[in-house]
Amino acid sequence: MDHRARRGLLVCGGRFHDFDFVRLRLLQLLAxxxxxxxxxxPDWSGIEARLPASDFLISYTCDVRPTEEQARALSRWVRDGHRWLALHATNSALELGGRRVTALPLPEAFVDALGSRFLSHPPIAPFTVTAAEPDHPLVAGVGELVVSDELYLSELRPGIRPLLTTRWSGVTPRFADSDWTGDEPRPVAYLNDHGAGCVYYLTLGHARGHYDMQPETDYWPEVDRGPWEEPGFQLLVRRGLGWVSERSTA
Structure with a gap:
């Protein structure tokens, strides 16, 4: 029996989300x-030194941007045979100008490893998610899942393997990338093989408290827990944590 501890790295921080709530939830499940x-x-600082001592990586961030050097270190580490569970806004970099939101570039090595870059989302509303691979262990038995969340509309890298998708067509006028009138499936969870390693990206999981929109606004009127109280989403997170922390690589 292998009695070696499995050492994970959780990167959790950024803007516009209740990172304290999510951090606690994830650590409770991992414990x-x-x-x-x-x-x-809270961010990618020092990642070059931390990754070699880590067996797996989990991220829940928003507008936390790695440098080119940090992105290359992440890419190499995954390519060497490690797993990365990315949640919700990990692929986002934002510039707010009044009521206009522009998605900013991210290092190519980061986007290549992650498999996508955030561009836009419609207002939070319920939508139905279905399994693209119903027999895959990460999503088996989920069937149709209704979530109230931010639907991330992203620039996708070729080769990602969608596990959960939804259908949505329309415009997102607050965002610079606003035209989403095509009818193709929108991945909300996928696998991205990267070298000998793999990234599982679950874009669901919005959470926001009263004080998480500062300095844009001092007090947000409602506490948003998104799908975090939904059994179906909780199952997806549990499975993702189990997958990323397995002793096997890739």
């Missing part, structure tokens, strides 16, 4: 396996 030991950081 159910006493062989897992976590290091928690």
């Amino acid at each position: 159910e396996d006493e062989s897992v030991r976590m290091q928690v950081v």
